[in-house]
């Protein structure tokens with residue numbers, strides 16, 4: 506577990522030779538309903554080395570999006586950015602719309618409701634949410650996934666080799 510965090514720290518400051526063939530990035534490698542928030546990690550559409558930490562608070566619907574280094578997301582204004590839409594879409598896929606809507610305190614939609622619908626009905630605005638907390642949970646999540654012996658490819662880990670491409 507610690508080894509992973511150390512590896513991440515090292516990669517974030519030292520240039521690493523990128524892999525010859527970059528792996529395809531999972532769009533949303535991490536999503537959870539925790540700490541009173543829908544939160545997770547969303548890969549950048551344009552830069553494979555960058556990830557965003559996106560979160561939406563339950564009840565208040567305050568939201569935030571920043572890089573894992575706490576730089577604010579350029580797409581975030583008074584309305585949620587595309588990363589938050591991607592986060593909500595993945596959450597609906599993993600947990601189902603009903604459960605996510607209930608957790609956030611959103612009026613439930615119908616069976617066809619999507620993450621985009623969820624985002625549209627949020628009544629909050631931008632809110633300061635520490636990205637580091639969510640990001641460290643993501644790293645622990647990765648470390649946990651590495652523990653059990655499995656022959657299955659783990660989608661979340663596809664994100665990890667891409668950190669070698671830090672510029």
Ligand SMILES: [Zn+2]
Pocket residue numbers: 557559570571578579580581586587588589
């Ligand atoms: Zn964003």
